[in-house]
Amino acid sequence: MSSADAGSVRVLGLGPGSVEQLTDEARHALERAEHVLGYHTYLARLPALEGKVLHGSDNGDELSRAHHALELAAAGAHVAIVSGGDPGVFGMAAAVFEAVERGPAAHRALDVAVVPGVTAMLAAAARLGAPLGNDFCAINLSDNLKPWSLIERRLELAAQAGFVIALYNPASRARPGQVHAAFERLRQNRAPYAPVAFAKAVGRTDEELELTTLGEADPAHADMRTLIVVGSEATRRIERPSGQPWLYTPRRVDGGRVDEDRADEAS
């Protein structure tokens, strides 16, 4: 196949809510696409889709959607697959590469690339202050594809490590009870005063933020659009004269090598 005939797959993140959180790179990749595949709800959020072939599908069809995109690209089309947030974080990117690995050898020669985006925990953290200011982890609470015992073990080790913990997919209609079990496990391994936030629909018009503590949190407040941030014992809450308090996790932990107020800055 000459490069003139070659198709492509771009796996895009739309950011967690607002179109304002789309990067230029994602917008350009979307503009170039002839076919756009994704969960119906995500397609409905896209700007400027005129002239493109849309392939909406139900949530949960990740692997077949990925196969479909690869087949279209193998036939010479330019394809975008859209995820919410960042496609590499519990989104479509892993499904696409799983489909590549399981598919025909020719698919390994395809032009497939992932375009990063703002994942839900970064958007939620920004609205809350800076709760991810020290080491942290992200755990997908769904046991659809992994055993619940593994999730509980990860929660326990993450709490023991002192990580701030971002919980994705905390609950759905099919799994209303697990978030309660998760909080029980966290409470056995972290002090009750650790700040907790439920961030729902961040960046959208119906955004809701609830600040509480590990001891007082009601896990029933989580639904499938909620990202939960479980602060560490070091996470601090700054009260304000009006408006929502800020949460942040200090960069400093007693015992660091440098005494002054300086640190390497990451990029």
Place this chain on the structure above:
Amino acid sequence: MSSADAGSVRVLGLGPGSVEQLTDEARHALERAEHVLGYHTYLARLPALEGKVLHGSDNGDELSRAHHALELAAAGAHVAIVSGGDPGVFGMAAAVFEAVERGPAAHRALDVAVVPGVTAMLAAAARLGAPLGNDFCAINLSDNLKPWSLIERRLELAAQAGFVIALYNPASRARPGQVHAAFERLRQNRAPYAPVAFAKAVGRTDEELELTTLGEADPAHADMRTLIVVGSEATRRIERPSGQPWLYTPRRVDGGRVDEDRADEAS
């Protein structure tokens, strides 16, 4: 202070490298700013700064830079503080809220907000495939502000949890040896075949990607512009007829509740 006189602070992430990875929200916040504060290197990357007062400072002056921004805002100015990547991940956001907490009570009434961005691990993961496709953590290897013993404990627990591990700030001139100690600790807790990637200057013209394994990695290849992704034992490498292999971590772990190829998708 009336709202007409009120200043503001916006803590922005520029994305890891290319201006293409800036979100619209970050660009608009930058456009509105009268003063822009940041590490010299980040200021040099910014588009369209005409008419703004620039305050470049050295890396490591985070807390004094944050105090300065708050003082300017308290005097009525609109201020942007810039970080690379996402400001909430080992960037300026935690320093700003630390400065608020330590500063005069009046600063708690200021209009301070964080604008999220694409952090280095998401950009690196996108270039590599989908290594963050299952649960993962981010650890800042610098012991400037926390004890090395805590970092080693976190590495050990993260490896035991089966997290894919993103290592920020793996090495600098002042700390050339710690990344070796970190790999030693990881090798005690994870199989040598686990894929490892060194992602240097992702999104910039001098980007370099090195794919190796935990057993064969040479930690001396890391510098202060490197993000290291340590795959789990489940992370897979897909060889290609030409070009760099892809890494991805499957969403599936044996024992999940749903047998078919479906999963909740996160946003």
